[in-house]
Amino acid sequence: MLENCCSKCHHSISNPCKDWVICKTEGPLCHTDISCKNKIVNSLNQIMNENTNLVIKIGMSTCGLAAGAGDTFNEFQKLLKERNIQAEIIKVGCMGHCYAEPIVEIIEPNGSCVIYNNVKNTDVESTLNSYFDKKTEGVLAIRYKKGTLSDEAKIPLFQNLLFNKKQKRIILNNCGIINPEKIEEYIVFGGYRALSKVLTKLSPQEVIDQIKSSKLRGRGGAGFPTGQKWQICYDVKNDQKYFICNADEGDPGAFMNRLLAEGDPHRVLEGLIIAAYAIGASKGYIFVRAEKTLMANHLKLAVNQTKQIGLLGNNILNSDFNLDVEVVLSAGAFVCGEETALLAALEGKRAMPRPRPPYPATQGLFGKPTTINNVETLAHVSTIILKNELFTSVGTEKSKGTKVFCLAGKVKRTGAAEVPFGTTLKELIFDIGGGIVNDGKFKAVQTGGPSGGCLSDKFLDLPLDYEKLAEAGFIMGSGGVIVLDEDSCVVDTAKYFLNFTTKESCGKCTPCRIGLKRLQEILEKISKGQGNMADLDDMNNLGKLIINTSLCALGQGAPNPILTTIKYFSEEYKEHIEKRRCPSHVCANLVDYRINPDECINCGNCTKNCPVGAINILSLTGSKQYSIELEKCIRCGYCFNNCPMNAIFKV
Amino acid sequence: MENQVDPQYSDIIDEVLNKFKPFNKNLLISILQEIQYTIGYLPKAVLEELSDKTNIPLSQIYGVATFYHQFRLNLKGKHLITICLGTACHVQGSNNLLNYIQDVLQLNDNLDTTEDRFFTLNQVRCLGTCGLAPIIKIDNDFYGNVSPTDLKKIFEKYRSIDV
Numbered sequence: 001m002l003e004n005c006c007s008k009c010h011h012s013i014s015n016p017c018k019d020w021v022i023c024k025t026e027g028p029l030c031h032t033d034i035s036c037k038n039k040i041v042n043s044l045n046q047i048m049n050e051n052t053n054l055v056i057k058i059g060m061s062t063c064g065l066a067a068g069a070g071d072t073f074n075e076f077q078k079l080l081k082e083r084n085i086q087a088e089i090i091k092v093g094c095m096g097h098c099y100a101e102p103i104v105e106i107i108e109p110n111g112s113c114v115i116y117n118n119v120k121n122t123d124v125e126s127t128l129n130s131y132f133d134k135k136t137e138g139v140l141a142i143r144y145k146k147g148t149l150s151d152e153a154k155i156p157l158f159q160n161l162l163f164n165k166k167q168k169r170i171i172l173n174n175c176g177i178i179n180p181e182k183i184e185e186y187i188v189f190g191g192y193r194a195l196s197k198v199l200t201k202l203s204p205q206e207v208i209d210q211i212k213s214s215k216l217r218g219r220g221g222a223g224f225p226t227g228q229k230w231q232i233c234y235d236v237k238n239d240q241k242y243f244i245c246n247a248d249e250g251d252p253g254a255f256m257n258r259l260l261a262e263g264d265p266h267r268v269l270e271g272l273i274i275a276a277y278a279i280g281a282s283k284g285y286i287f288v289r290a291e292k293t294l295m296a297n298h299l300k301l302a303v304n305q306t307k308q309i310g311l312l313g314n315n316i317l318n319s320d321f322n323l324d325v326e327v328v329l330s331a332g333a334f335v336c337g338e339e340t341a342l343l344a345a346l347e348g349k350r351a352m353p354r355p356r357p358p359y360p361a362t363q364g365l366f367g368k369p370t371t372i373n374n375v376e377t378l379a380h381v382s383t384i385i386l387k388n389e390l391f392t393s394v395g396t397e398k399s400k401g402t403k404v405f406c407l408a409g410k411v412k413r414t415g416a417a418e419v420p421f422g423t424t425l426k427e428l429i430f431d432i433g434g435g436i437v438n439d440g441k442f443k444a445v446q447t448g449g450p451s452g453g454c455l456s457d458k459f460l461d462l463p464l465d466y467e468k469l470a471e472a473g474f475i476m477g478s479g480g481v482i483v484l485d486e487d488s489c490v491v492d493t494a495k496y497f498l499n500f501t502t503k504e505s506c507g508k509c510t511p512c513r514i515g516l517k518r519l520q521e522i523l524e525k526i527s528k529g530q531g532n533m534a535d536l537d538d539m540n541n542l543g544k545l546i547i548n549t550s551l552c553a554l555g556q557g558a559p560n561p562i563l564t565t566i567k568y569f570s571e572e573y574k575e576h577i578e579k580r581r582c583p584s585h586v587c588a589n590l591v592d593y594r595i596n597p598d599e600c601i602n603c604g605n606c607t608k609n610c611p612v613g614a615i616n617i618l619s620l621t622g623s624k625q626y627s628i629e630l631e632k633c634i635r636c637g638y639c640f641n642n643c644p645m646n647a648i649f650k651v
Numbered sequence: 652m653e654n655q656v657d658p659q660y661s662d663i664i665d666e667v668l669n670k671f672k673p674f675n676k677n678l679l680i681s682i683l684q685e686i687q688y689t690i691g692y693l694p695k696a697v698l699e700e701l702s703d704k705t706n707i708p709l710s711q712i713y714g715v716a717t718f719y720h721q722f723r724l725n726l727k728g729k730h731l732i733t734i735c736l737g738t739a740c741h742v743q744g745s746n747n748l749l750n751y752i753q754d755v756l757q758l759n760d761n762l763d764t765t766e767d768r769f770f771t772l773n774q775v776r777c778l779g780t781c782g783l784a785p786i787i788k789i790d791n792d793f794y795g796n797v798s799p800t801d802l803k804k805i806f807e808k809y810r811s812i813d814v
């Protein structure tokens with residue numbers, strides 16, 4: 001598809017044609033030749049697999065691979081060969097349904113598409129049997145009602161799955177459907193048309209105006225209006241400007257950037273090229289975590305493919321616009337995501353943030369004007385250029401469009417869901433996520449990562465919108481949503497985040513480096529049952545001080561998990577402090593272990609494992625019974641973890 | 652004598668520097684990454700030689716190498732186990748897994764490589780596959796929803812492939 005149809009087509013890297021993208025799907029445009037038309041139609045059919053008997057798509061993003069999709073892939077190859085079945089197996093990205101991975105979709109050219117969930121390698125045979133027998137075993141959903149399965153009425157349509165129903169998939173639309181390693185597929189699905197329109201019809205200022213009118217806000221955390229950001233950099237006059245895509249996703253619990261870049265890398269790249277054109281940058285960087293190998297590889301491949309066909313390089317689509325893009329691997333440190341720290345990292349230094357102003361827009365990479373945007377922000381750009389109404393038709397007044405949230409923790413259906421802003425936490429966790437695992441009780445939800453907060457059930461009706469969250473004292477962050485149930489302790493959760501930020505603090509400014517350490521010590525004391533109520537005030541005061549005086553948003557956000565838990569879960573802190581008890585049995589020093597004599601089989605495992613000899617046999621009324629001496633017990637939990645009968649319990 | 656660079660390492664440094672021509676201080680992180688891919692870690696002697704060859708002060712190289720999580724200054728075992736201690740994994744009990752691994756491999760927070768240098772344990776915070784927490788990665792392979800029982804089998808698999 002990428003090659004020229006005949007000698008009349010002159011497109012090449014050195015002599016590019018402005019209509020190349022459109023021509024590839026609707027052409028030929030510059031001449032009428034039936035054989036060229038046929039060539040193009042044929043290549044489209046080939047890409048859409050119209051000529052194939054059977055197509056098997058397997059979700060092979062990192063999440064799919066973690067669930068075992070690699071083995072599933074091998075097993076399919078083996079079985080298809082054994083049975084002599086002609087089929088094409090395609091590795092696709094992730095549709096966001098982590099809970100159902102590995103996901104396999106079997107497609108026939110007549111349009112029947114059956115989606116199977118949790119297909120481990122050991123399930124491949126039964127999946128194939130189920131498919132060929134037209135059974136419904138293992139089927140998660142179907143894409144169309146075609147009557148291909150014998151009991152089809154029982155099976156939901158994919159878009160009606162509870163996980164999907166409240167979603168509005170715009171930027172995730174291609175993920176799990178197209179082959180991310182093929183630029184052709186992205187183009188067939190409408191890709192690079194926005195770039196084509198921008199380079200042939202719009203001036204940089206017109207692009208910026210369009211982004212402004214969409215009210216797109218940065219999805220990387222702060223929610224800064226993207227159009228305004230581009231305008232500031234556009235207005236700075238300089239021969240050399242840089243554009244950076246921040247793909248250093250390090251917020252634990254958020255993985256939408258990885259999912260997007262793995263499943264649809266060209267969408268991100270197209271956004272980047274348009275952004276660079278708008279601000280006037282001739283060099284772009286994609287800064288991506290080295291550990292996220294697949295994400296980095298897909299982005300690199302995408303960059304190389306666009307270079308080869310002239311969508312990157314000099315005189316792109318004959319527009320006089322030149323852009324080179326480089327994928328740079330981040331060596332990993334949470335603070336690298338902060339924009340001035342990111343600049344230092346790209347300059348080969350320790351990633352320490354610096355005070356702003358000067359802002360990167362005036363003095364960024366190597367001292368030149370620079371704009372930095374998040375992966376998800378860039379993914380929205382092509383939609384806004386082509387179909388602004390689609391983007392602006394959803395969302396709230398000030399937060400337009402959709403946002404991908406990542407559901408993790410104690411929620412039934414984990415995964416990534418793209419919903420309009422304004423969706424409530426309740427809809428996200430209960431309708432989409434299906435509620436709490438094992439039908440447990442909801443306790444809290446943590447949003448916004450290490451700078452975010454813990455929300456109690458009274459906030460479940462809060463619409464997700466930058467302003468609404470801020471009013472309640474929370475932040476949107478990058479969109480990680482971690483659900484906690486009754487088995488999680490909020491003091492432990494606050495301690496967890498503080499450990500995180502203390503370790504990730506770059507050490508440059510005192511409030512963050514030392515203040516967080518002091519906060520950590522107080523929390524540690526409380527979780528050991530040595531706290532007192534005055535500690536809560538101390539933490540509140542110290543926390544506010546750190547927020548007000550830290551250099552960058554890492555320190556300015558780090559006390560939030562503590563402040564919000566003290567505010568909304570004060571009872572639980574009280575229990576830890578006054579009653580020296582952890583109601584969720586998580587804080588090791590505040591639980592006691594007991595042995596249930598009815599379950600105990602006198603195997604003696606616990607006595608052997610106890611490092612301090614606190615478990616002894618009592619001879620009560622003739623029968624042997626093990627018991628734990630509370631004074632000696634150091635609460636290490638070895639007996640609890642090693643009891644074969646689960647006869648040891650916590651109180 | 653101890654700090655003398657293994658001639659093999661010297662070649663590796665040259666090779667890497669060759670790849671990054673024209674040399675520029677801004678490339679330090681990429682250069683260190685490339686060296687680590689080849690050797691597995693960043694031996695002290697290599698950093699010293701790199702400093703000599705590039706005229707970047709050793710203090711600066713050392714500062715960068717110790718700042719980022721990706722860089723290792725100590726010998727790495729044959730297989731790298733990465734355990735995620737990110738939020739989602741924490742909530743799903745990654746601490747128990749950590750204890751289990753440290754227990755069976757006889758490691759602790761100050762000792763990350765087994766005596767036979769077969770496994771090195773690396774602790775990170777979020778591998779980006781939170782929906783399948785808790786997560787373990789061995790070399791480049793991910794394992795989701797793992798329990799100690801799964802781990803036992805997985806470790807055995809690596810040991811048996813290698814004998």
Ligand SMILES: Cc1cc2nc3c(=O)[nH]c(=O)nc-3n(C[C@H](O)[C@H](O)[C@H](O)COP(=O)(O)O)c2cc1C
Nearest residue numbers: 218219220246248249250337338339373374377553
């Ligand atoms: C500690 C810290 C970590 C951050 N991590 C990221 C990140 O991983 N990805 C990201 O896009 N933005 C991150 N940010 C926000 C960036 O500084 C910056 O605001 C963002 O990349 C701008 O892009 P946007 O306007 O498109 O959101 C982080 C900020 C801080 C303070």
Ligand code: FES
Nearest residue numbers: 735737740778781
């Ligand atoms: S928290 Fe473990 S993968 Fe994200």
